[in-house]
Amino acid sequence: MSSALLFSPVTFSRYSADETLPRRFARMLDASPLAERVKDKSVAIKMHVGRSVGYTTIPPLFVRILVEKIKEFGGKPFVCDQEVDDAQARGYTQEFLGCPVVAVCGVLGKYYYAKDVDYKGFHNVDVAGLIHDADFMIDLSHIKGHGACGYGGACKNIAMGCVTDRTRSQIHGLEGGLLWDEGKCTHCNQCIEGCNHKANKFLDDGTYHVFYHHCTFCQHCVKVCPTGAVVMDDNRYDDFQAGMALCTKRVLECFEPNSVYYINFLMDITALCDCWGMSTPALVPDIGILAGEDIVAIERASLDMIKTEDLLPNGIPQGTELSGKGHLLEQLHGRDPFVQLEQLQKAGLGTQEYTLTQVL
Numbered sequence: 001m002s003s004a005l006l007f008s009p010v011t012f013s014r015y016s017a018d019e020t021l022p023r024r025f026a027r028m029l030d031a032s033p034l035a036e037r038v039k040d041k042s043v044a045i046k047m048h049v050g051r052s053v054g055y056t057t058i059p060p061l062f063v064r065i066l067v068e069k070i071k072e073f074g075g076k077p078f079v080c081d082q083e084v085d086d087a088q089a090r091g092y093t094q095e096f097l098g099c100p101v102v103a104v105c106g107v108l109g110k111y112y113y114a115k116d117v118d119y120k121g122f123h124n125v126d127v128a129g130l131i132h133d134a135d136f137m138i139d140l141s142h143i144k145g146h147g148a149c150g151y152g153g154a155c156k157n158i159a160m161g162c163v164t165d166r167t168r169s170q171i172h173g174l175e176g177g178l179l180w181d182e183g184k185c186t187h188c189n190q191c192i193e194g195c196n197h198k199a200n201k202f203l204d205d206g207t208y209h210v211f212y213h214h215c216t217f218c219q220h221c222v223k224v225c226p227t228g229a230v231v232m233d234d235n236r237y238d239d240f241q242a243g244m245a246l247c248t249k250r251v252l253e254c255f256e257p258n259s260v261y262y263i264n265f266l267m268d269i270t271a272l273c274d275c276w277g278m279s280t281p282a283l284v285p286d287i288g289i290l291a292g293e294d295i296v297a298i299e300r301a302s303l304d305m306i307k308t309e310d311l312l313p314n315g316i317p318q319g320t321e322l323s324g325k326g327h328l329l330e331q332l333h334g335r336d337p338f339v340q341l342e343q344l345q346k347a348g349l350g351t352q353e354y355t356l357t358q359v360l
Contacts, residue, residue: 002353003294005301006031009358010267010286019360021267021289025062028291028359029069034138037258038075041135045070045079046104046157048142049087051196052277056268058142060091066140066263067099080104080130082161086277104128105164112164115250121173122243125250126164132254139262139295143302145271145283147223148172148240150327150335152273153302154262154295155344159247165197171247172218175240176232180208184229191221191230196275220276237335238343245343248295252349262298264290266305271316271332283315283328296350299341303327 008024017023045066050057063079070077078100079092087093087101094100105111111129131137139154146152160168185208192200199215202208208230221230252260266287270280287305292298308328316322322331330336341352 001351002355003292003297003351005290005292005294005298005354005356006359007288007290007301007356008360009288011288022061022065024359025289026065026069028289029066031357031359032261032291033258033293034069034075034261035073037261038070038073038136041075041259042133043070043075043077043136043138044104044131044134045077045099045138045140046131046161047079047081047140048157048161048274049079049081049084049092049101050090050274050277051083051086054274054277054279055090056142056144056270056279056282057090057274058140058265058267060096062265063092063140064097066138067097070138071098075136078102078130080128082128082163102130104130104162106130109164113254115253117246117250119174119243119246120239122170122246124166124170125247126167127251127254128162128164131162131251134255136259137255137261139260141262141264142274143264143266143269143306144273145269145329145332146273146335147333148175148219148335149244149337149340150329150333151299151303151337151340153264153299155244155248155299155340156273158251159244162251163247167247168218169215171240171243174243175219175236178210178215178221179231181229181231182207184227186227186229188226190224190226194220194224194276196220196277218275223272238339241339241343242346244340245347245349248344249347249349252295258293260293260295262290262292262295264298264302266290266302269306281314282312283332284310284312292354294350294354296341296344296352297354299344300352301354301356303329303337303341 012019
């Protein structure tokens with residue numbers, strides 16, 4: 001059985017406001033089942049609000065349209081992310097959006113519900129309290145590449161954004177640990193500057209030190225090191241993706257049936273995740289917006305729409321040569337993004353078969 005998805009493309013036939021994506025997005029929401037699903041319910045709009053000087057997250061105008069529609073449908077929305085300290089810099093404010101913008105684990109980051117899993121070194125899914133307590137969740141995802149996942153979409157938004165640092169660290173740890181090669185290190189400090197969690201530093205004797213209590217194994221330090229002095233000691237990618245799927249399943253189990261909806265924005269599709277706190281040019285031209293109730297189907301459709309032949313040369317670093325193997329994001333990051341979908345499907349979260357209905 002295939003899953004039905006809605007799709008609003010960026011293509012247009014005439015210069016008219018009605019043919020622009022914001023207007024189509026509003027009509028997409030009207031065509032969705034949200035009106036009958038969110039009435040009198042608290043609605044968590046889970047998104048990534050970005051960091052630092054990043055500017056390619058979902059434009060606030062679209063989030064505001066979604067908030068207004070949820071209110072029109074009788075729901076009580078709030079926008080949330082794992083961290084919201086930098087939300088204002090990108091226009092995600094209560095004044096503009098029309099609803100609260102809050103951290104999923106509370107102001108202190110300590111509000112969560114612990115769920116157990118048993119997969120190798122992954123044992124604790126700490127579901128963010130405000131996600132757990134919501135009646136309904138909209139997984140509002142900006143599609144992009146990802147250095148560790150290969151692809152960052154709806155699954156990444158949940159597995160890494162609806163939980164605590166402890167859970168993220170355990171999931172990332174499934175892929176391997178960090179190693180430092182003193183002989184290759186130039187002490188350029190790029191690894192220190194690239195860490196979002198202040199988990200690494202150079203000691204007085206010049207030795208590289210990782211404070212693993214804070215480290216989430218996100219591999220930012222690995223990616224930015226110009227000499228390869230910081231590397232992963234293994235590459236258990238399948239284990240990492242299995243952990244992502246298991247975490248996503250635990251989070252989704254907190255909701256009643258038909259109480260989660262997925263919206264993927266295929267705009268400003270960059271090579272790296274928004275958590276890097278920086279933006280690079282788009283890998284491919286803007287595509288549009290997908291929506292549906294099946295996380296596996298919407299992820300598959302998103303990947304299918306990102307094509308190697310549409311690559312914009314400025315979207316990758318100068319001098320970079322793609323491997324020529326597999327999906328564009330696999331060629332860029334060396335990670336097969338379809339493994340993520342296979343693990344989600346194996347966890348019983350949906351199907352890769354889908355049908356598209358255009359909303360123009």
